Amino acid sequence: MTTLAECETRDGADPLAHFRDRFALPEGVIYLDGNSLGALPRATAGHIARLVETEWGDGLVRSWNAAGWIEAPRRVGAKIARLLGAGDDEVLATDTTSVNIYKLVRAALSADPARHTILTEPGNFPTDLHIAQGIAAEDPAVRVQMAPRESIAAAAGPGTVVLLTHIHYRTGERYDLAAVTRTVRERGGIVVWDLSHSVGAVELDLARDGAELAVGSGYKYLNGGPGAPAFLYVARALQDRLHSPLTGWLGHAEPFAFADDYVAAPRIDRFMCGTPPILGLAALECGVDLHLEADMRLIAAKGQDLCDLFIELVDGKGLDLELITPRDRGARGSHVSYRHPHAYAVMQALIARGVIGDYREPEVIRFGFAPLYNTFAETWRAAEALGEVMTSGAWDKEAFRVRARVT
Amino acid sequence: MTTLAECETRDGADPLAHFRDRFALPEGVIYLDGNSLGALPRATAGHIARLVETEWGDGLVRSWNAAGWIEAPRRVGAKIARLLGAGDDEVLATDTTSVNIYKLVRAALSADPARHTILTEPGNFPTDLHIAQGIAAEDPAVRVQMAPRESIAAAAGPGTVVLLTHIHYRTGERYDLAAVTRTVRERGGIVVWDLSHSVGAVELDLARDGAELAVGSGYKYLNGGPGAPAFLYVARALQDRLHSPLTGWLGHAEPFAFADDYVAAPRIDRFMCGTPPILGLAALECGVDLHLEADMRLIAAKGQDLCDLFIELVDGKGLDLELITPRDRGARGSHVSYRHPHAYAVMQALIARGVIGDYREPEVIRFGFAPLYNTFAETWRAAEALGEVMTSGAWDKEAFRVRARVT
Numbered sequence: 001m002t003t004l005a006e007c008e009t010r011d012g013a014d015p016l017a018h019f020r021d022r023f024a025l026p027e028g029v030i031y032l033d034g035n036s037l038g039a040l041p042r043a044t045a046g047h048i049a050r051l052v053e054t055e056w057g058d059g060l061v062r063s064w065n066a067a068g069w070i071e072a073p074r075r076v077g078a079k080i081a082r083l084l085g086a087g088d089d090e091v092l093a094t095d096t097t098s099v100n101i102y103k104l105v106r107a108a109l110s111a112d113p114a115r116h117t118i119l120t121e122p123g124n125f126p127t128d129l130h131i132a133q134g135i136a137a138e139d140p141a142v143r144v145q146m147a148p149r150e151s152i153a154a155a156a157g158p159g160t161v162v163l164l165t166h167i168h169y170r171t172g173e174r175y176d177l178a179a180v181t182r183t184v185r186e187r188g189g190i191v192v193w194d195l196s197h198s199v200g201a202v203e204l205d206l207a208r209d210g211a212e213l214a215v216g217s218g219y220k221y222l223n224g225g226p227g228a229p230a231f232l233y234v235a236r237a238l239q240d241r242l243h244s245p246l247t248g249w250l251g252h253a254e255p256f257a258f259a260d261d262y263v264a265a266p267r268i269d270r271f272m273c274g275t276p277p278i279l280g281l282a283a284l285e286c287g288v289d290l291h292l293e294a295d296m297r298l299i300a301a302k303g304q305d306l307c308d309l310f311i312e313l314v315d316g317k318g319l320d321l322e323l324i325t326p327r328d329r330g331a332r333g334s335h336v337s338y339r340h341p342h343a344y345a346v347m348q349a350l351i352a353r354g355v356i357g358d359y360r361e362p363e364v365i366r367f368g369f370a371p372l373y374n375t376f377a378e379t380w381r382a383a384e385a386l387g388e389v390m391t392s393g394a395w396d397k398e399a400f401r402v403r404a405r406v407t
Numbered sequence: 408m409t410t411l412a413e414c415e416t417r418d419g420a421d422p423l424a425h426f427r428d429r430f431a432l433p434e435g436v437i438y439l440d441g442n443s444l445g446a447l448p449r450a451t452a453g454h455i456a457r458l459v460e461t462e463w464g465d466g467l468v469r470s471w472n473a474a475g476w477i478e479a480p481r482r483v484g485a486k487i488a489r490l491l492g493a494g495d496d497e498v499l500a501t502d503t504t505s506v507n508i509y510k511l512v513r514a515a516l517s518a519d520p521a522r523h524t525i526l527t528e529p530g531n532f533p534t535d536l537h538i539a540q541g542i543a544a545e546d547p548a549v550r551v552q553m554a555p556r557e558s559i560a561a562a563a564g565p566g567t568v569v570l571l572t573h574i575h576y577r578t579g580e581r582y583d584l585a586a587v588t589r590t591v592r593e594r595g596g597i598v599v600w601d602l603s604h605s606v607g608a609v610e611l612d613l614a615r616d617g618a619e620l621a622v623g624s625g626y627k628y629l630n631g632g633p634g635a636p637a638f639l640y641v642a643r644a645l646q647d648r649l650h651s652p653l654t655g656w657l658g659h660a661e662p663f664a665f666a667d668d669y670v671a672a673p674r675i676d677r678f679m680c681g682t683p684p685i686l687g688l689a690a691l692e693c694g695v696d697l698h699l700e701a702d703m704r705l706i707a708a709k710g711q712d713l714c715d716l717f718i719e720l721v722d723g724k725g726l727d728l729e730l731i732t733p734r735d736r737g738a739r740g741s742h743v744s745y746r747h748p749h750a751y752a753v754m755q756a757l758i759a760r761g762v763i764g765d766y767r768e769p770e771v772i773r774f775g776f777a778p779l780y781n782t783f784a785e786t787w788r789a790a791e792a793l794g795e796v797m798t799s800g801a802w803d804k805e806a807f808r809v810r811a812r813v814t
Binding site for chain 1: 431438444446447451452456460462464465469470471503505506509530531532533536537538540541545577632634651652653655656657658659662668669680681682684685687688
């Protein structure tokens with residue numbers, strides 16, 4: 001088994017090690033929940049303070065142009081595009097993941113009158129399923145079809161919009177984005193990829209892989225802050241053929257002409273809707289900038305190294321935990337999950353020891369490894385703490401407290 | 408004509424005068440564009456810094472519960488409700504005005520199969536018109552009907568969802584909210600009110616006036632910052648009968664059960680969609696808190712006093728400007744607009760003198776009076792500056808520069 005000293009040696013040789021100091025992490029905490037809410041980049045507080053005090057306070061309404069606010073969704077989108085392997089005119093940072101799923105699934109359905117089915121998998125992230133169900137509820141011609149992940153691409157047909165989360169939020173399983181996209185396309189369908197657990201965690205090359213539509217979160221690995229704006233991607237070739245159902249004024253060809261009649265803006269801009277959230281975009285930009293400063297290949301490789309290490313160490317302890325994340329580096333994201341009947345209590349006991357992962361219904365504990373700030377040594381310590389919690393019965397005492405609180 | 412000395416006396420007697428120091432306004436500027444982007448409350452920078460550094464940086468993912476982030480849309484919504492005359496369980500601070508218009512117009516249409524018409528007025532704020540047109544474009548059964556404001560209530564029928572901006576963004580004209588709501592309701596229709604230029608500017612009593620649905624902006628008179636979250640209001644009696652088309656996970660009855668099937672949350676919560684923008688909500692809360700600390704009756708009365716003063720002073724100068732805002736206090740909001748063939752150049756010349764209002768296509772200059780920070784003396788100085796610009800020909804030189812730049 002890898003020792004703590006070996007982990008420290010690996011940290012010493014890690015080309016990304018210096019990025020940890022670029023984050024403001026609290027003392028006494030091992031933070032393995034960056035896949036839920038990314039940590040705070042040190043630059044963010046100053047950047048936001050400057051924006052609030054100078055751009056808003058002094059610049060006031062003039063900053064929409066003078067400080068580039070009106071360009072922020074495109075500017076931050078273009079930066080995210082570099083992490084996706086997309087063109088800088090193919091991504092917008094705007095709205096929430098949920099709203100962007102709605103836009104793109106609706107746009108994909110309405111682009112082809114033969115499309116009537118949203119195909120997805122059971123257990124997909126709730127908002128993906130719920131938005132799909134809402135779309136079907138409002139249009140009797142549309143139905144939601146569910147298929148297990150093994151057979152999902154083969155279940156697609158000419159009338160299908162496939163809605164999939166690239167890396168599963170619970171298990172960490174990763175779809176082969178290129179293969180699924182190709183198969184679905186060959187069968188006449190189209191895929192909307194939810195990249196919420198992928199961007200900033202694994203290498204993506206949407207152009208190479210032929211992806212046409214995608215959305216994702218800004219507050220997980222991108223470190224954009226709580227409720228950061230999300231992003232959407234529309235491949236260049238599709239942009240002028242698709243129409244957003246949310247035709248807000250900033251998706252107009254000439255928003256400041258204040259014309260009565262809606263005319264969709266050319267290209268990606270038509271997927272804008274309302275006034276962009278400038279504070280949220282500014283925080284998101286700080287997180288994205290850190291990723292651009294690093295190298296996405298190094299980030300992705302280190303994420304897999306940390307996952308491998310954690311799995312190896314937990315394996316070695318022979319704990320009563322069922323690994324539900326693939327052991328194959330290429331088949332997962334940057335988080336590792338285990339099933340246990342008292343998973344909630346186990347995680348509470350771990351958090352009490354300063355190791356913050358999270359719990360997901362039902363019976364799952366999740367550990368996210370954020371390559372820009374997590375270290376090999378703290379991965380070792382987290383595995384140690386998990387071992388202690390499981391063998392000392394600490395989780396059992398916690399489970400008792402949980403039961404006592406509930407009843 | 409009112410003198411500067413008289414204005415200073417009025418400022419001395421103004422019960423809201425001390426609120427001006429609660430805002431961080433730049434030196435040498437008279438800011439009369441708070442109806443577009445409200446000024447920065449002094450408390451906001453510190454509040455945001457604390458949120459970023461302590462709640463996000465130290466609290467990390469734990470702050471969703473420990474710092475009340477998950478409650479923020481309801482908490483801030485309940486505070487806005489007090490400015491609307493609504494119940495604290497009738498308002499959410501969430502998404503953008505455009506997205507909220509979409510939710511409520513769609514919800515109103517789908518609640519009654521007989522409803523097929525969105526009735527609005529030509530020249531309404533573009534996003535209201537554009538969202539309505541987008542809804543009609545996606546459903547052949549729905550049409551957008553336009554009627555002039557004088558006859559709009561009478562044009563409503565049983566199949567009508569009326570979408571109106573309470574105070575017109577360009578002219579400042581104010582609808583009689585109670586009368587229009589009552590007439591439309593008697594005729595079997597329902598009104599969605601856009602309160603973007605009303606909230607924080609005029610007294611509202613949605614409960615007394617029978618309003619059923621409304622939305623509004625957080626970044627104008629509420630001083631919530633650039634692109635602040637918007638709000639939506641759904642009267643208690645309607646909440647469980649309406650369904651949002653945007654069925655994101657946070658509108659689920661049990662979002663953290665992570666269930667596959669969407670079940671709409673009871674009451675107002677079903678109008679939540681994605682993860683709330685915590686930075687934006689925090690800034691918005693600071694702006695709303697200032698309004699709650701003051702008295703909305705005093706705020707609204709002072710706004711009208713400032714508008715009256717400005718109109719009187721501009722009248723007295725005999726300038727070549729056409730007032731397009733009602734002279735009647737009860738028939739307008741808190742901004743005053745004039746038409747001039749070279750309105751853009753006039754406003755540029757004014758801005759060059761430190762008086763910031765704004766220009767709106769076509770041919771309109773707008774002056775917004777924000778009662779919490781604008782003074783009678785600066786209103787007097789703004790009128791003086793406008794007189795100088797108009798009589799000195801400064802606007803003509805500016806018009807020449809504008810033309811030279813365009814050609």
